[in-house]
Amino acid sequence: MAPAWIGFHRFLLRLSNHPRWGRRRPQAPLLWLLLLGWPAWVQLATFKVGVMGPWACDPIFAQALPEVAAQLAVGRLNRDPTVNQGYWFDYVLLNEECQTSQALVAWVNAERYASGFVGPLNPGACGAAGPLGRAWNKPIFSWACQNGDAEVERWGTFARPLPRASSVLYAVLKFFRWAHVAVVTSRQDLWVEVGQGLASSLREFGLPVGVVTTMEPGADGARNALRKVQRADNVRVVVMCMHSVLLGGEDQRLLLEKAEDLRMTDGTFVFIPYDALTYSLPYRRTPYPVLGNSTKLRLAYDAVLTVTVDAPERGFREAFQDAQQARELPAHLDPAQVHPLFGTIYNSIYYLAKAVERTRQAGRWVMGSSVAEHARDFQLDGFCQPLAADEDGDPLVSYIILDTDGKGNRLWPTYSVSMGPEGLRYVGHTIHWPHSASPSTDSSCWFDPTSVCSGGVDPSFILLLFILVSSLIVAGTVLAYYVRRRILHAQLMKGPNKIILTMDDLTFIHTQSSNKKMDDSRTSLAGRSVSDMRSFKSLAAAPDNTNVAVAELRELHAADIATLLSPRPAAIDPSANGVSDSVSFRQVAAFGRGRG
DSSP states (O other): OHHHHHHHHHHHHHHHTOTTOOSSOOOHHHHHHHHHTOOTTSOOEEEEEEEEEOTTTOHHHHTTOHHHHHHHHHHHHTTOTTTOSSEEEEEEEEEOOSSHHHHHHHHHTOGGGOSEEEOOSOGGGHHHHHHHHHHHTOOEEOSSOOOOHHHHHHHSSEEOSSOOHHHHHHHHHHHHTOOOEEEEEOSSHHHHHHHHHHHHHHHHTTOOEEEEEEOOSHHHHHHHHHHHHHHSSSOOEEEEESOOGGGTOHHHHHHHHHHHHTTOTTTTOEEEESGGGGSOOOOTTOOOHHHHSOHHHHHHHTTBOEEEEOOSSSOHHHHHHHHHHTTSSOTTOOGGGSOTHHHHHHHHHHHHHHHHHHHHHTTOOOSHHHHHHTSOSEEEEOSSSEEEEOTTSOEEOOEEEEEOOSSSSOOEEEEEEOSSTTOEEEOSOOOOOGGGOOOOOOOGGGGOTTOOOBTTBOHHHHHHHHHHHHHHHHHHHHHHHHHHHHHHHHHHHSSTTOOEEOGGGOOBOOTTOOHHHHHHHHHHHHTOOHHHHHTOOOSOOOTTTTTOBOGGGGGSOHHHHHTTOOOOOSOOOTTTTTOOSOEEHHHHHHHHHHHO
16 A cells, blocks of 8 residues: 555646656546546645845844744735645745855755755855756746846746846836945845846936945954945945844944044935835834934934835834734734745745645746746735735835934835836935935936936036137137237337338338339338348438338238348448438338328
8 A cells, every 4th residue: 555655646736736746647548537536635735935135144134033934925825716726835944055156056055955946045046946946947936036038038937026136126227316326235145146136227317327336344344445435426325134123233334434434424425224115114103213212323323315115014023913913923022023035935835835726727837937937916914014026026015214313213204116107206204415405416317228328417518618618728729819919019119129220221212203213112122132132222312311210010910020120220321311229110110101
């Protein structure tokens, strides 16, 4: 009897796509015979969910109690008539090392443990987990992977239980027109990978992420990281990829307190914690003692905007207490000491189970590609908020922007964030900016996929600025040329550089000479050199014309006059018609006008 039962059990494993199933499909006639004669007492096939994360090496993530969350999820799934018709759900906790290289090794060895996976938490492992899931043909549901939609589609077995964190962050940045972003990470491999993945994803959206730096331990490490942000151009937002200070993150506390010392929390920058994008941070009637116990941290946190998954009806801690009262969770657990990632783990398992059941209802074999294909167009009740997936498979989750009032230890809702066309919506509390000063805004072209931005300035403004500068250059050139001409003219008429003509440089003619002689004289004068001019003789020696100079000298070009320049003579021969001193051009011209 035992061998027969073992053979029957193996057949059920093949039928259910269990991790231990064989590769041969049962023959169709045999399958129909089995289904027609299926006894009611036969147990449903098991679908085991592997929950992958750094549960052993990261004490703060361990506070999410992943095993308790998985146990609660599968317990409710197996009692839920909307999802328990085809499979009995189970879970297995799989440890993901904090070092990226070791996390990759864990994924290579994970195939035999589960039918599908929730995880990884390390984005650095997504590049390996996706292709492995395709090779195994097993579904992988992860909220941490920042890979683009095109790459996810190539994997074929991957789905997101939450929207990409970069997509949510982009919606917030677009609303406030903050394009220039800096990313500061803790030095743990997981957070370094988170920061690198986030920066790459935001750059795919077209945003200039100029600084991606890792914070070394201690206050000096925080100062050095913030100095890099200060030296960068036009940074508006600093995304902190590390554990939240509200949940015990020591690195974030050091970073914010040092930012307060450097006066970076005066409204110049906005600080956004990354990790809150992946869970629902409690805020209703929830004080945070860490803000009340430190004045410096409370002042610094006034520059922080927390974007987190919204729980519109009841918060995480209320939902946890309700489960305790229903005896689904141990009563000794303190909800205030449980990391809210507990709810994300629960929701992801439920999300995967819903896709599995929809695949079964569609009459498809339950495998990675078909489960990922059917992870769409459904709704479910999450741990403390409703969840849904649209017809394209995109998760529909509401987010909320939380802010402090600068004085107390509580968070207040300011804007709701929807991933649909409605975007951000004001919900009652105004953002409290430090010193009433918010960061400067960037050009809207950064958020327009059809525009090209350069340094945050619109191209039309650049063209206008170019025209203005060019006009100023041309006007300056014309003005300089005009001033130079005036200066040269003044120098020719007076001062130490005035033109001096001696008697040898002048030709005297009779005032009643014909126009022809005047024209000939002008031509002769303009075409001769200084030596030729000095060889001119007086044309007439009559007393009434000896002091009449050629009036055409006034019409000579400056270049022609320059050829007439000669050192001022000490004296002129008295025999030259009784003239005993040098004669300036201005005096001769004036005398000629007087005679005329």
